Amino acid sequence: FEHERREEVMQYVYRRYGRERAGIAATVIHYPTRSTGREVGKALGLSEDITARLANTTWGSHESEMEEGRYAEAGLTIANPEIARLKTIVERLLKFPRHLSQHVGGYVLAEGRLDEIVPIPNAAMEKRTFIEWDKDDIDALGLMKVDVLALGMLTCIRKSFDLLRLHGLGDWQLDTVPAEDPAVYDMLCKGDSIGVFQVESRAQINMLPRLKPRCFYDLVIEVALVRPGPIEGDMVHPYLRRRNGEEKAELPSPAPPHPPDELRDVLGRTFGVPLFQEQAMRIAIVAAGFTPDEANGLRRAMATFRNAGTIHRYEAKMVEGMVKRGYDRDFAQRCYHQIKGFGSYGFPESHSQSFAKLVYVSSWLKCHHPAVFTCALLNSQPMGFYAPAQLVRDARGHGVEVLPPDINASDYDNLLERSEDGALAIRIGFRQVDGFRKEWAEKLVAARGTGFTHVEQLAQRCGLPSRALHMLADADAFGSIDLKRREALWEARRTPQGVLPLFAHTEAAELGEEPAIDLPAMPLPEEVVTDYQVTRLSLKGHPMQFLRSTFEREGVLSCAGAASAANGKVHRVAGVVLIRQRPGKGNALFITLEDETGITNVLLWARDFERYRREVMAARLMEVEGEIQRSKEGVMHVIARRVFDRSALLGELTRDDFRLPVAPADAVKNPVYTRHGHPRNVRVLPKSRDFH
Numbered sequence: 001f002e003h004e005r006r007e008e009v010m011q012y013v014y015r016r017y018g019r020e021r022a023g024i025a026a027t028v029i030h031y032p033t034r035s036t037g038r039e040v041g042k043a044l045g046l047s048e049d050i051t052a053r054l055a056n057t058t059w060g061s062h063e064s065e066m067e068e069g070r071y072a073e074a075g076l077t078i079a080n081p082e083i084a085r086l087k088t089i090v091e092r093l094l095k096f097p098r099h100l101s102q103h104v105g106g107y108v109l110a111e112g113r114l115d116e117i118v119p120i121p122n123a124a125m126e127k128r129t130f131i132e133w134d135k136d137d138i139d140a141l142g143l144m145k146v147d148v149l150a151l152g153m154l155t156c157i158r159k160s161f162d163l164l165r166l167h168g169l170g171d172w173q174l175d176t177v178p179a180e181d182p183a184v185y186d187m188l189c190k191g192d193s194i195g196v197f198q199v200e201s202r203a204q205i206n207m208l209p210r211l212k213p214r215c216f217y218d219l220v221i222e223v224a225l226v227r228p229g230p231i232e233g234d235m236v237h238p239y240l241r242r243r244n245g246e247e248k249a250e251l252p253s254p255a256p257p258h259p260p261d262e263l264r265d266v267l268g269r270t271f272g273v274p275l276f277q278e279q280a281m282r283i284a285i286v287a288a289g290f291t292p293d294e295a296n297g298l299r300r301a302m303a304t305f306r307n308a309g310t311i312h313r314y315e316a317k318m319v320e321g322m323v324k325r326g327y328d329r330d331f332a333q334r335c336y337h338q339i340k341g342f343g344s345y346g347f348p349e350s351h352s353q354s355f356a357k358l359v360y361v362s363s364w365l366k367c368h369h370p371a372v373f374t375c376a377l378l379n380s381q382p383m384g385f386y387a388p389a390q391l392v393r394d395a396r397g398h399g400v401e402v403l404p405p406d407i408n409a410s411d412y413d414n415l416l417e418r419s420e421d422g423a424l425a426i427r428i429g430f431r432q433v434d435g436f437r438k439e440w441a442e443k444l445v446a447a448r449g450t451g452f453t454h455v456e457q458l459a460q461r462c463g464l465p466s467r468a469l470h471m472l473a474d475a476d477a478f479g480s481i482d483l484k485r486r487e488a489l490w491e492a493r494r495t496p497q498g499v500l501p502l503f504a505h506t507e508a509a510e511l512g513e514e515p516a517i518d519l520p521a522m523p524l525p526e527e528v529v530t531d532y533q534v535t536r537l538s539l540k541g542h543p544m545q546f547l548r549s550t551f552e553r554e555g556v557l558s559c560a561g562a563a564s565a566a567n568g569k570v571h572r573v574a575g576v577v578l579i580r581q582r583p584g585k586g587n588a589l590f591i592t593l594e595d596e597t598g599i600t601n602v603l604l605w606a607r608d609f610e611r612y613r614r615e616v617m618a619a620r621l622m623e624v625e626g627e628i629q630r631s632k633e634g635v636m637h638v639i640a641r642r643v644f645d646r647s648a649l650l651g652e653l654t655r656d657d658f659r660l661p662v663a664p665a666d667a668v669k670n671p672v673y674t675r676h677g678h679p680r681n682v683r684v685l686p687k688s689r690d691f692h
Contacts, residue, residue, distance in 0.1 A: 152383025255326025288321030412441035560597035
């Protein structure tokens, strides 16, 4: 369901079946590695800076231990008895049950009264009730559980269709979007899929030029192929080689009297490689003699996300069953090894089919209506793989004009406007201003009328708090009244709150005329940094462009320079960290760096990650030295050898020019705070999006 409307569906379930027959399942929350150190440290009286440094050495929340080396990386020593005690307690608590919570969307539905067999208490969330049994309890008792899950892309597609109708571009539904559009597949074959459902990760973008999808079923394969199960089952490369005609599909026949083509019926469409859970079950039934109940047990033994399966229990039965029917033992063992990969999360084909539909529709929107698609993506955040800055940059790269937030043009949501040439442009909305409330935006739009002409008029009409005015000024949203960021901040700070009784009936201006103040111009680097701090994106530039001369002197390539470098050569490249991803068993870490020229994909092997853990996890601006490797399809990676944290350079982008002069005697009453002391400056750039 649409992620913004999931609660509607959940409340419908309560109404339809009654709270006495429906309840959300519970889930047991265990102590995760990342937060356990924080909680134990707090209980032991350690300061926040110590526990935060320790937490920042942990990758994700699913690591199972806290090695002694992590403490050294955080600048702590086990020789200190307090740290030793912290380590001992953390080790004892890791993975221990912490508390009982409600499942994200798993409902237990009963034919009779559920409250007669288990208590149904109120949850902390409004209008939610749940039972205190988790999924394992429910399975043991044979109760029925239905998951009410949500997808951000469904919200995005619905909003895209709404925008298309609003701007006279057609009335579309999921089932009416034109099928098998060659232009859509041309776009995907180039790996141009930022923002597209399921195929926007670096692994998927790299796979698209190799798979070269030309029909809908190719998208079904694409969705299923880049998964931990097929990867760890060694299915990806055999499938690609066979698909490209580099290797013959292996589909042996059993001994008589068994049908010679029994495997071809199961695996023919995927070139003899099992990619879906249904295929694994059919192989077990057709080629190994499993009963349907045994095959269902095999399915249940295949793991689900983040939970190890028990498929190893079926190895002997499957291999011996295939040998008994006349298959070669080596082939039977390879089949089992591939199916075993599903123990690390493989997809059912039905799931891939439904996901592929959303892949195609979102690709069609991106291909033919990039402004509409990006606007809907921004209005559906948080979702997806990329932050708003990257989505906006990609849209601009596709020729879409993006306009800044403005008090006389913006709404809370991002909007579409017709530019002079008739093309649709995106107007950034107030939702992109960090901390700006929806009700403030609604007040502003309702009071706007024919437009605002000065800051005090906006304050009087809208009744916004001073904090809201300061946020609008920080966001540089007064461009339509010819006020730059610093001038707008000055006006916002001198605008009183509320209307004094004397002026209420006339709405006269309360501020007297004041001579223009010659405020120093804000340097462009500081403008860009402030944009990122306030709206998480900038239309004025990229932070890396202002550091380019520094990196050029050091011989560090830009992302565009790395893309054109010779294959096999060792170079250094630097950029802002967009994404860190450590999929599957974590044998490799994928990092995406961005600068003003483009992006670079970095691969760091796990053995080197442990060596550079602090730099990898802490860097907002990262420099990597490594070998350029380019596939025959033209996909380029930097295989990292060394990693450097260059985040300190970001501090050079903010200048301290803007200070109000004060007399030394007044310094205690009215101290001067530099811009580096501003709370926003704890983050010069938005955090990367990290996936574990």
